[in-house]
Amino acid sequence: MSDDFDMTEVGSGLTIIGATKAFGATVALEDVDLRVEPGEIRALVGANGSGKSTLIKALAGYHTLDRGRVFVKGRELELSRLGEEAKSGGLRFVHQDLALIPTLSIAENLALERGYIRGALGTIDRRKQVDRARSQLRTVGFDLDPRIEVARLGPVEKTLVAVTRALDHVDPTRNILLLDEPTARLPHSDAQRLADTLIRLANLGLPIVYVTHRLEEVYSLAETITVLRDGRHVHEGLVRDIPKGELGTLISGSTKKRPPMARAGGSVELEGRPPALKLSNVSSGRLRNIDLDVESGEIVGVTGLVGSGRSELGRVVYGLQRYQSGQITIAGRVAESPLTRANETGRVGYTPQERRDGLMSGLKIMDNLAITSFAGMEAWYGVSKSAVRKSAQATITGLSVTPNDPDALIDALSGGNQQKVALGKWVRLDLDLLILDEPTQSIDVGAKVELLEAIKARAKGEGMGVLWFDSDVDEIVKHSDRIVVMTDGQISAEFRDKPFSASDVLLSVYGEGVLEVEA
Numbered sequence: 001m002s003d004d005f006d007m008t009e010v011g012s013g014l015t016i017i018g019a020t021k022a023f024g025a026t027v028a029l030e031d032v033d034l035r036v037e038p039g040e041i042r043a044l045v046g047a048n049g050s051g052k053s054t055l056i057k058a059l060a061g062y063h064t065l066d067r068g069r070v071f072v073k074g075r076e077l078e079l080s081r082l083g084e085e086a087k088s089g090g091l092r093f094v095h096q097d098l099a100l101i102p103t104l105s106i107a108e109n110l111a112l113e114r115g116y117i118r119g120a121l122g123t124i125d126r127r128k129q130v131d132r133a134r135s136q137l138r139t140v141g142f143d144l145d146p147r148i149e150v151a152r153l154g155p156v157e158k159t160l161v162a163v164t165r166a167l168d169h170v171d172p173t174r175n176i177l178l179l180d181e182p183t184a185r186l187p188h189s190d191a192q193r194l195a196d197t198l199i200r201l202a203n204l205g206l207p208i209v210y211v212t213h214r215l216e217e218v219y220s221l222a223e224t225i226t227v228l229r230d231g232r233h234v235h236e237g238l239v240r241d242i243p244k245g246e247l248g249t250l251i252s253g254s255t256k257k258r259p260p261m262a263r264a265g266g267s268v269e270l271e272g273r274p275p276a277l278k279l280s281n282v283s284s285g286r287l288r289n290i291d292l293d294v295e296s297g298e299i300v301g302v303t304g305l306v307g308s309g310r311s312e313l314g315r316v317v318y319g320l321q322r323y324q325s326g327q328i329t330i331a332g333r334v335a336e337s338p339l340t341r342a343n344e345t346g347r348v349g350y351t352p353q354e355r356r357d358g359l360m361s362g363l364k365i366m367d368n369l370a371i372t373s374f375a376g377m378e379a380w381y382g383v384s385k386s387a388v389r390k391s392a393q394a395t396i397t398g399l400s401v402t403p404n405d406p407d408a409l410i411d412a413l414s415g416g417n418q419q420k421v422a423l424g425k426w427v428r429l430d431l432d433l434l435i436l437d438e439p440t441q442s443i444d445v446g447a448k449v450e451l452l453e454a455i456k457a458r459a460k461g462e463g464m465g466v467l468w469f470d471s472d473v474d475e476i477v478k479h480s481d482r483i484v485v486m487t488d489g490q491i492s493a494e495f496r497d498k499p500f501s502a503s504d505v506l507l508s509v510y511g512e513g514v515l516e517v518e519a
Contacts, residue, residue, distance in 0.1 A: 010071045013037040013207035014091070014176050019068035021054055023412065026403055028054040029065075032233045034226050036176070036207040041198060043218045043239065044211045046228035047251055047444040048416030049402030052211045053096050055228075056180045059086050060093050072176065090175040094182045096211075096415045096442065098162040102151035106161050107133035109150055113165050136168050137161075141193045155185045155353045155438070156306045156471075163194060172206035180211040181415070184441040185353070187306055187471035188506065195221055213416070213444050215247055229253050251444065274332035276433045276465020277317065282326030284316045285309075286489035290326070294433065296463040299456060301480030303473055303509055309489040310469045311353055314437045317467065318350040331432035349426030353437040353469075358422040359410050365421055366392030366406035372425045395424040398454075400447055415442040423451065427458065434458075437469045452479050473509065477502045485509055 013036045021029040029051045036042040046052050057063050059070065061083010070077045072089035092113075093099070100109050110133045111117075117132060119125045133146035142160045150158060163182055170177065177198075183191040198221065202208055210222060218225060218239055225242065227235040227250055235250055242250065277294040286309045294300045304310045315321040317328065328335045330348060349372070352358050360368050369392045370377065377387040392406040399420045401413070410418060419442055426434060434455070440448040456479060458464050470476050476483055477500040485493035485508045493508035 010074055011035060011037050012073050013040065014209070015071040016055070016059075017069040017071075019055060019058065019070075020066045021051075021058060021063055022066060027231050029058070029231045032068075032228065032231070033236075034209070034233075036209050036224075038172070038205045038207050039202055040224060041202050041208045041210055041222045043222035043225040044209055044228070045213070045215075045218060045225065045247075045251055048420070048442070048447060049230075049414050050228040050251075051231040052228055053180055053414055054231075056093065056095065056178055056209075056211065058082065059091060059178065060095070061086065090171070092166045092170060092175050092177050094159075094162050094166045094179040096180040096184070098158050100150050100158055100162060103149065105147055105149055106137075106144060106153075107146035109161055110136055110146070110165050110168065113168055137164050140164050140167050140197060142190075154306070154311065156187065156190070159185045160190065167197065167201075170201065170206065172201055172204040176207045176209075177201070178209040178211075181213065181442050182210075183212065183214065183217065185438065185471075188473065188509075189305070191217075213442065213448070215244070218247065219244065227251060273463060275329070276331055276463075277467060278327075278329040279317070280327045280329075282316065282323050282328060284321060284323035285312055287312055287316065287323070288489045290491060292484065292491065294465040294467050296331075296432075296465055297459050299459055299466040299468060299479060299481045300484060301476035301482070302467065302469045302484045302486060303471060303476050303505065304486035304492075305509060307488075308486040310486045311437055312489075313486070314350065314352075314435045314467065314469050317433075318348060318435055320350075347430060347432045348435065349429065349431045349433070350435040351422050351426065351437060351439050353441075355415070355419050355422045355441075358425075359418060361411055363410055364407050365396065365401065365410055365413070368410050368421050369395050369406075369425045369428070373429055375429075391428065395428050399424050399427075399451065416444060416447070419443055420447065420451070427454065430462070431464050433465045433467065435467045435469075438471065439468070440470075440472075440475070448475075473502050473505050477505060 016032065016034040019029050019032040032051065032055060034044065044052050054063060058065050059082065065079050065082065068079065070079070070082060072086065072091065075089070077085040077089065107130050111129060117125045117128045130146045137144050137146065140163065142164060144157060144160065150161065153161070159182065166177060166179070182194060186194065195217070198208055212218065222239050225237065225239050226233065229251065273296040275293045276296050276298070279290050279292045282290040290313065302310050302313070312321065316323050360371060366388050370388045374383050377383050377391060379387070389406045396404055396406060401417050401420050410421060413421070423439055440451060443451065455466060459466050468476070468480065480500070483495040483500055483505055484491055485505065495505060
């Protein structure tokens with residue numbers, strides 16, 4: 001497409017022509033074009049590994065493009081100084097990895113964009129800095145203590161800080177906003193609040209590039225769309241010209257469904273088997289008197305607002321956080337005391353909400369997949385490297401991880417492909433219980449459906465219980481056998497009768513305020 005680009009069409013927003021980037025033999029971007037004009041929200045979509053995040057990171061200076069041309073408001077930027085020039089040209093970013101400094105406070109991270117407030121002697125005025133940060137957060141509707149160190153925040157709160165930093169003092173006439181999966185970790189209310197803010201800013205003339213895997217956001221937010229596939233520009237145009245049922249096919253390039261990541265062997269007899277999980281009056285931290293069963297072969301979806309305790313419950317069940325009272329039983333085996341790590345009593349898998357906590361940075365894909373168990377990979381001399389590679393290759397193919405290379409470093413993968421590996425190290429094992437905390441964030445829509453269907457097949461076919469924490473109520477409603485709502489560390493509602501109603505579940509999550517959220 002770039003060969004036919006008319007240079008007279010370089011507009012007054014952001015224009016990218018022929019962006020190309022390779023990492024060794026892997027071509028991440030090949031002749032990609034993108035254009036966004038003032039007042040336009042352009043959706044940038046594609047499957048995991050299609051090049052979306054690579055393009056955003058190149059514009060920020062994290063990667064250096066091999067070739068291409070970048071224009072901001074009609075001025076061409078130097079590729080060798082792209083990050084510096086993009087910043088001076090007014091580009092603002094929310095990266096998929098958020099780009100926050102964990103050892104600094106919220107206030108200090110926000111100050112990195114606008115600068116620190118100085119006193120008469122040139123020293124930083126901490127009090128005024130905190131007051132300004134509090135005002136910055138409230139301007140975009142977020143209520144966080146600016147003095148808290150970012151390392152102590154959960155994934156949702158970290159996202160809110162990154163969004164606040166990007167939107168702080170934004171000038172629609174000077175800035176351009178690029179957001180990479182900003183709502184992947186956000187609950188419905190915060191995602192809706194961000195969407196309303198973006199629409200308001202676009203109406204004031206701000207150009208916005210919006211990367212998302214949530215296809216409903218494409219239709220509710222964006223006017224125009226650019227689709228990438230395997231690092232190439234395959235489509236651009238008006239969103240309204242693409243029927244909703246065809247966008248997934250346009251992204252994947254195929255109407256064929258890949259085989260799910262499920263093992264051979266028929267269904268198991270579940271009658272008479274003990275529950276995969278039984279919690280009796282469990283309390284820990286903000287959790288209070290939790291009673292909850294997950295039957296063998298059952299998928300229990302748990303949702304709730306930020307601070308409801310849902311992620312904390314997952315950590316307690318897996319044994320990352322000790323519980324003060326009550327009893328946890330996994331597949332009929334009791335944790336002997338509150339000081340016993342619960343996951344030592346049964347075969348339990350766990351994917352944390354923050355995928356990096358579930359991966360070993362600096363290691364290969366195959367090492368990350370094998371780290372949970374070397375069962376079936378032993379030889380007389382120890383662990384067989386060829387067996388590790390063979391097992392990893394099967395998982396990589398089954399989950400469509402890109403690149404399809406067991407020797408690739410985990411750090412080189414896109415966020416969505418890292419998430420697949422974080423899940424893959426568990427789905428290959430025989431488990432009594434699988435705990436999933438926001439398991440499909442940043443995963444493209446096609447792979448998300450296949451992965452959830454594979455987990456359902458494993459649960460029904462092998463009797464594995466699934467405790468699934470998610471803020472996406474629509475996904476919970478589609479795939480759960482039972483739904484539990486948490487509020488302030490307690491179970492506040494439970495839904496047992498299918499078909500579930502998303503509006504009823506949302507009403508339980510948000511109370512009467514949900515009517516305002518959906519309006």
